[in-house]
Amino acid sequence: MIPAHWAAQGPGVGLNWNLVQDLRQLFEFHFMVNAFRAGTVVAVAAGLLGWFMVLRAQSFAGHTLAVAGFPGAAGATLVGLNPAWGFFAFCGAGAAIIAAVPRARAGTQGAGFSEESAAIGTVQAVALALGFLFVSLYHGFLNGINALLFGTFLGITDAQVGVLVAVAAVIVLALAIGGRQLLFASVDPDVAEARGVPVVALGVAFLLLLGFAAAEASQITGSLLVFALLVIPAATAQRLTARPAASIALSVVIAVAVTWLGLAAAYYSSYPIGFFVTTFGFAAYTLAQIATHRAGGRQA
Amino acid sequence: MNLRSVAADPTAATTAPTAELVDATASLGGRTVWSGVNLTVEPGEFVAVIGPNGAGKSTLVKVLLGLLPLAGGEARVLGRPPGEASDRIGYLPQRRSFDPGLRVRGVDVVRLGLDGDRWGVPLPGLGRIRRRRGEDDRRVDEVLRLVGATGYAQRPVGRVSGGEQQRLLIAQALVRRPALMLLDEPLDSLDLPNQAAVAALISSICRDQGVTVMLVAHDVNPILSSLDRVVYVAGGGAVAGTPHDVIRSDILSRLYGTPIEVLTTSDGRLVIVGHPEAPARNCDRHRQQG
Numbered sequence: 001m002i003p004a005h006w007a008a009q010g011p012g013v014g015l016n017w018n019l020v021q022d023l024r025q026l027f028e029f030h031f032m033v034n035a036f037r038a039g040t041v042v043a044v045a046a047g048l049l050g051w052f053m054v055l056r057a058q059s060f061a062g063h064t065l066a067v068a069g070f071p072g073a074a075g076a077t078l079v080g081l082n083p084a085w086g087f088f089a090f091c092g093a094g095a096a097i098i099a100a101v102p103r104a105r106a107g108t109q110g111a112g113f114s115e116e117s118a119a120i121g122t123v124q125a126v127a128l129a130l131g132f133l134f135v136s137l138y139h140g141f142l143n144g145i146n147a148l149l150f151g152t153f154l155g156i157t158d159a160q161v162g163v164l165v166a167v168a169a170v171i172v173l174a175l176a177i178g179g180r181q182l183l184f185a186s187v188d189p190d191v192a193e194a195r196g197v198p199v200v201a202l203g204v205a206f207l208l209l210l211g212f213a214a215a216e217a218s219q220i221t222g223s224l225l226v227f228a229l230l231v232i233p234a235a236t237a238q239r240l241t242a243r244p245a246a247s248i249a250l251s252v253v254i255a256v257a258v259t260w261l262g263l264a265a266a267y268y269s270s271y272p273i274g275f276f277v278t279t280f281g282f283a284a285y286t287l288a289q290i291a292t293h294r295a296g297g298r299q300a
Numbered sequence: 301m302n303l304r305s306v307a308a309d310p311t312a313a314t315t316a317p318t319a320e321l322v323d324a325t326a327s328l329g330g331r332t333v334w335s336g337v338n339l340t341v342e343p344g345e346f347v348a349v350i351g352p353n354g355a356g357k358s359t360l361v362k363v364l365l366g367l368l369p370l371a372g373g374e375a376r377v378l379g380r381p382p383g384e385a386s387d388r389i390g391y392l393p394q395r396r397s398f399d400p401g402l403r404v405r406g407v408d409v410v411r412l413g414l415d416g417d418r419w420g421v422p423l424p425g426l427g428r429i430r431r432r433r434g435e436d437d438r439r440v441d442e443v444l445r446l447v448g449a450t451g452y453a454q455r456p457v458g459r460v461s462g463g464e465q466q467r468l469l470i471a472q473a474l475v476r477r478p479a480l481m482l483l484d485e486p487l488d489s490l491d492l493p494n495q496a497a498v499a500a501l502i503s504s505i506c507r508d509q510g511v512t513v514m515l516v517a518h519d520v521n522p523i524l525s526s527l528d529r530v531v532y533v534a535g536g537g538a539v540a541g542t543p544h545d546v547i548r549s550d551i552l553s554r555l556y557g558t559p560i561e562v563l564t565t566s567d568g569r570l571v572i573v574g575h576p577e578a579p580a581r582n583c584d585r586h587r588q589q590g
Binding site for chain 1: 365367383386387389391392393395399402403404405408409412413415416417418419420421455456472473
């Protein structure tokens with residue numbers, strides 16, 4: 001394992017403002033190459049699913065799924081497993097619970113959002129409480145909790161990258177097959193249902209995929225800053241264009257860009273990656289807001 | 301009844317009704333909404349479905365779409381059981397408007413009506429798919445022109461007016477060349493000029509495209525002159541008749557339980573005066589049935 005703050009203190013690792021040399025230095029170490037691999041894969045998955053999450057106004061569900069990863073990772077560490085498995089298990093379980101809730105309101109068509117929000121909030125509170133319990137049970141864990149909540153890019157193994165790639169591949173494949181139906185079901189559920197689109201099943205499948213995307217992103221940005229990759233790129237892209245295909249592509253590009261910038265910035269400084277990814281995302285979002293605002297009220 | 305040729309699909313035999321209910325019963329959550337309903341809609345007809353709130357107008361639409369199975373009796377739509385012909389039905393649900401923050405263009409909403417239920421995503425560069433996309437593009441342009449929505453179809457759908465959204469949704473329902481259009485209160489929440497314009501659009505679609513139209517309405521005045529038939533749903537049943545049979549002061553007053561007057565203008569048009577949706581009356585209804 002590489003100790004924290006290694007990047008800042010290690011010999012020869014400092015910004016020279018020579019782009020070629022800095023870039024070569026960035027990829028000099030295998031852990032950093034792995035960080036870029038993992039970050040890219042995670043950003044693609046989050047950019048894709050985040051776009052649909054913003055479109056479907058399910059950000060609260062997404063946030064709760066991300067928070068659900070925290071007790072998962074803490075619990076996994078407590079029993080001596082890789083935190084990655086805890087992220088996936090708890091995010092997946094959280095998605096299953098949230099997906100089970102809306103079906104309880106069958107027949108009230110359309111009017112169940114407040115109930116759904118209350119249920120999601122409950123799940124989130126329980127998740128945070130459980131996470132805190134696991135952290136307390138595991139004495140001397142204080143250094144790791146920061147990584148779980150606010151992200152880390154150190155010590156990502158080849159095996160971990162493999163898992164991230166596999167899960168992201170499932171997400172991309174699922175969207176390639178059912179993305180258009182999901183778009184229809186998100187924009188216009190009543191008509192989609194009348195056309196035979198499995199609206200309810202797609203909603204459940206989407207939440208599960210979102211859970212997995214949140215679990216992936218948690219491993220780079222930490223549980224609390226998952227939104228940096230799930231919401232910000234998607235919201236920025238939707239701000240900039242209303243063409244679905246362009247908007248989805250832009251969301252992925254922004255997610256990958258802020259992740260790369262965040263990784264580079266974190267490498268050359270002693271501050272956490274979650275902060276940098278979020279800050280670059282926030283900057284992009286702010287610029288998009290200003291740009292579309294100045295482009296006139298017609299579009300905005 | 302008034303038989304017209306069905307331009308959209310010449311194979312649909314003019315002898316078979318577009319929609320047919322025989323002794324049909326519908327129930328929602330164990331409560332019978334209506335029962336013993338017999339109804340035949342012929343190809344090319346323009347039919348209005350009227351009745352008080354909670355009487356089961358939307359339920360009728362859902363039954364015809366196959367979204368709600370009948371509790372009794374039989375239903376056939378376009379010669380098949382409901383739900384099996386859904387690709388030849390254009391549906392406009394009773395609706396809220398789109399969220400102002402929805403960042404999807406009007407043209408995308410229309411296009412989803414065409415290909416939204418297909419699996420897979422279109423990949424550029426594949427010849428066959430590209431040809432189909434070209435056809436799809438042309439069809440979308442065509443319906444946008446038909447409903448007069450070309451000017452604002454590129455704007456985010458949440459940002460156009462209610463009347464413009466309604467035109468886009470009619471284009472969406474029309475884009476697959478349906479044989480039957482089921483429109484659930486398409487004139488609601490529109491101002492008077494827009495009501496008249498959208499009503500004229502719908503009746504011209506019915507006549508020029510030969511599409512059978514069933515339209516749920518609170519206020520039939522804007523469409524009264526072009527209606528072939530009126531189905532009124534009330535009191536646990538439904539009855540159909542020509543506008544002159546149904547649109548009468550005594551029948552409408554009984555139907556809504558509130559005084560309604562039907563006047564005939566000098567050029568022979570019917571005009572309905574009164575408050576068919578008196579709030580107090582509707583509260584009563586729901587309490588009795590619930």
